[in-house]
Amino acid sequence: MRFNRLAAVAGASALVIGLAACSATGGKPRDNGAGSGGGTVDTPRMTIAMITHEAPGDSFWDLVRKGAETAAKKDNIELRYSSDPEAPNQANLVQSAIDSGVKGIAVTLAKPDAMKAAVEGAEAKGIPVVAFNAGLDAWQAMGVKEYFGQDGYIAGQEAGKRLQSDGAKKVVCVIQEQGHVDLEARCAGVKNTFPATEVLNVNGKDMPSVESTITAKLQQDPAIDTILTLGAPFALTAVQSVKNAASNAKVATFDTNAALVDAIQKGDVQWAVDQQPYLQGYLAVDSLWLYLSNKNIIGGNQPTLTGPSFIDKSNIDAVAELAKGGTR
Numbered sequence: 422m423r424f425n426r427l428a429a430v431a432g433a434s435a436l437v438i439g440l441a442a443c444s445a446t447g448g449k450p451r452d453n454g455a456g457s458g459g460g461t462v463d464t465p466r467m468t469i470a471m472i473t474h475e476a477p478g479d480s481f482w483d484l485v486r487k488g489a490e491t492a493a494k495k496d497n498i499e500l501r502y503s504s505d506p507e508a509p510n511q512a513n514l515v516q517s518a519i520d521s522g523v524k525g526i527a528v529t530l531a532k533p534d535a536m537k538a539a540v541e542g543a544e545a546k547g548i549p550v551v552a553f554n555a556g557l558d559a560w561q562a563m564g565v566k567e568y569f570g571q572d573g574y575i576a577g578q579e580a581g582k583r584l585q586s587d588g589a590k591k592v593v594c595v596i597q598e599q600g601h602v603d604l605e606a607r608c609a610g611v612k613n614t615f616p617a618t619e620v621l622n623v624n625g626k627d628m629p630s631v632e633s634t635i636t637a638k639l640q641q642d643p644a645i646d647t648i649l650t651l652g653a654p655f656a657l658t659a660v661q662s663v664k665n666a667a668s669n670a671k672v673a674t675f676d677t678n679a680a681l682v683d684a685i686q687k688g689d690v691q692w693a694v695d696q697q698p699y700l701q702g703y704l705a706v707d708s709l710w711l712y713l714s715n716k717n718i719i720g721g722n723q724p725t726l727t728g729p730s731f732i733d734k735s736n737i738d739a740v741a742e743l744a745k746g747g748t749r
Contacts, residue, residue, distance in 0.1 A: 470518035472502075473504040482504065492704075492705075524709075526548055529553060549713065551712075552569075554603070555602060557603070569725050570701055570726070572606075573607040577609060579614075580675070581610065592611070592618045593635075594607070594611050596623070596651060597651060599622045632662050635648060640666045660689045671691050673691045675696070677749065695728055695731065696728030701727050704719070
């Protein structure tokens, strides 16, 4: 069913890019030349909250926020960004946004059960909610209007196929936050297409612990020839773990940041699965403006997929130029 769903949203994904581009001229723009979006609309100013499960120091969210801020500037929106990696605290941030009277909420659903009551509370107050990045299998049941992100399971399947073509023999898939639905879906997808995959849970809030745990795993099992991480900072840490263990294992990852671009160019990291975080942030905010100003809903009750695609030595130079501007 996941592949059927991917096919169903492929057309919607193409449409959404057109909508995002068209919205730059929606509401009779006035061209002030500011920001990557060009002009800004003349619709009334509104306040939107974006609430994520960002962990401190994870540069992935810098890209999400840059996209959100670009859309907010274009759409005459006051963007209130907040985050907490602990799901109960994230739910409290949603409630605070409701109490402050925001007009719309964009939220990640890494741990949907903990977020359900707060999200439904927003909808009960007539505040539209869109989800992005995490919670693909939960957003519709919560009554959320739209979802933007990759399907973690499908992305994992594609990563597993890539590992096959690379000639990998034994892979460790490193999960930095146990219980995070999208991270676990990624490793499950990898295992589906590359059965010789073992999951290793680490504490992503303690990077020295991540390094020592991966190092110990490599020392314990010399047959491991690939470490697959689920975030760019963890890939860079895994590179150091490989050196610590005097291992020949290769490193691949999901997600990117500017430092990872250098690592791919140097060959320290083989490739990255890109879910386009800038696009996720941009579409989450822009879709709320479209709904609030014109009652538009993107995706036809299906998720709008922003990935996966691969970044490797074949295209890293083009991506590197964009990374300098903080959008990839």
